[in-house]
Amino acid sequence: MVNRAYYSIFYTALALLITVEVEPSKHSGVLSKFDELFVKRGEFPKEMSRIIHRAFDMRQAGDYQKSITLTREQAAEALDSARQFLKTVEDKISGK
Numbered sequence: 001m002v003n004r005a006y007y008s009i010f011y012t013a014l015a016l017l018i019t020v021e022v023e024p025s026k027h028s029g030v031l032s033k034f035d036e037l038f039v040k041r042g043e044f045p046k047e048m049s050r051i052i053h054r055a056f057d058m059r060q061a062g063d064y065q066k067s068i069t070l071t072r073e074q075a076a077e078a079l080d081s082a083r084q085f086l087k088t089v090e091d092k093i094s095g096k
Contacts, residue, residue: 005078006059
């Protein structure tokens, strides 16, 4: 579930980058370019950077560190963060 939440955030950020003709080839590139082009320029609040980086870290841990088991609370946090990220982007796009 955590990786699904992450990918919803990741593909939303990637879609935003594509609108400005930037298509990073790696996940880390999407995160850094999102920060550079949208957060540091004030298009989105700093909280958006925190959300995408936290989701990335949780997805990495859940998918690649087999000794780590993510909790229900962490999964719920990831889902809530994904909802917040998508809502913020949707509001920005629709002019709210």
